[in-house]
Amino acid sequence: MILRIDSISKTYPANGSPVEALRDVSLDLAGGQFGALRGASGCGKSTLLLTAGGLLRPDRGHVVVADKDLYAMPPNARAAFRARHIGFVFQQFHLVPYLTVLDNVLTATLGLDAAARSTARQRAIELIEQFGLTTRIRHRPAQLSTGERQRTALARALLNHPTLVLADEPTGNLDQDNATIVLQHLRDYATEGAAVLLVTHDPNATQEAQLRLKMADGQIEPDDPPPV
Numbered sequence: 001m002i003l004r005i006d007s008i009s010k011t012y013p014a015n016g017s018p019v020e021a022l023r024d025v026s027l028d029l030a031g032g033q034f035g036a037l038r039g040a041s042g043c044g045k046s047t048l049l050l051t052a053g054g055l056l057r058p059d060r061g062h063v064v065v066a067d068k069d070l071y072a073m074p075p076n077a078r079a080a081f082r083a084r085h086i087g088f089v090f091q092q093f094h095l096v097p098y099l100t101v102l103d104n105v106l107t108a109t110l111g112l113d114a115a116a117r118s119t120a121r122q123r124a125i126e127l128i129e130q131f132g133l134t135t136r137i138r139h140r141p142a143q144l145s146t147g148e149r150q151r152t153a154l155a156r157a158l159l160n161h162p163t164l165v166l167a168d169e170p171t172g173n174l175d176q177d178n179a180t181i182v183l184q185h186l187r188d189y190a191t192e193g194a195a196v197l198l199v200t201h202d203p204n205a206t207q208e209a210q211l212r213l214k215m216a217d218g219q220i221e222p223d224d225p226p227p228v
């Protein structure tokens with residue numbers, strides 16, 4: 001199992017009116033599997049992804065990625081593990097504003113050894129090309145459309161060949177053609193052996209997923225396939 005989420009709960013304190021964003025959530029995702037998670041705004045999807053990605057410690061429970069208990073590791077070790085094994089696409093992208101598209105993608109290699117960094121540049125250029133951004137490679141985020149930023153964030157997430165890809169609505173700002181390219185890429189990436197979990201409301205993504213999940217009020221349950 002690449003991702004094992006075991007009974008996690010998370011409550012945000014939020015100025016005296018606490019929000020129970022995750023209530024005893026468990027899920028398993030194996031290599032080669034593509035998972036799709038949907039649910040109403042505010043139900044806890046991004047919280048679940050952040051927790052699964054080692055970015056937000058749950059109050060209770062465990063997150064195990066490739067046999068490592070993420071929150072049992074010291075922060076430095078967790079950061080190094082994340083850089084190597086987990087590709088994350090944030091809902092708000094979190095690109096570095098003063099870096100070009102190419103350099104944003106290459107930030108994924110910060111902290112990796114020189115050997116890994118030397119091959120990364122060519123792969124970055126290839127991913128940028130696959131996502132249709134070659135003519136924007138020297139642009140900075142403020143000079144990009146929202147969908148171009150989204151694809152830059154995706155290229156960054158895939159750069160280090162992560163074992164686990166977590167992507168928060170990665171086609172949310174894309175037209176049909178670009179959404180199809182991105183979904184195809186993520187699906188192929190899962191077929192090569194990675195575990196891929198998407199937050200998505202795109203019926204095409206849900207259709208193709210091996211694991212379909214629906215979230216409501218901090219809890220998940222299996223989801224039905226979308227109508228054809």
Ligand SMILES: Nc1ncnc2c1ncn2[C@@H]1O[C@H](COP(=O)(O)OP(=O)(O)OP(=O)(O)O)[C@@H](O)[C@H]1O
Nearest residue numbers: 012013014019021040041042043044045046047048
């Ligand atoms: N840092 C925070 N502090 C306090 N409350 C938070 C924080 N982040 C999220 N919340 C609350 O937790 C709940 C779950 O938020 P989350 O971002 O996980 O929802 P979501 O399902 O991703 O929603 P959306 O579809 O709008 O992105 C929401 O009710 C939100 O108000």
Ligand SMILES: [Mg+2]
Nearest residue numbers: 045046047091
């Ligand atoms: Mg969200």
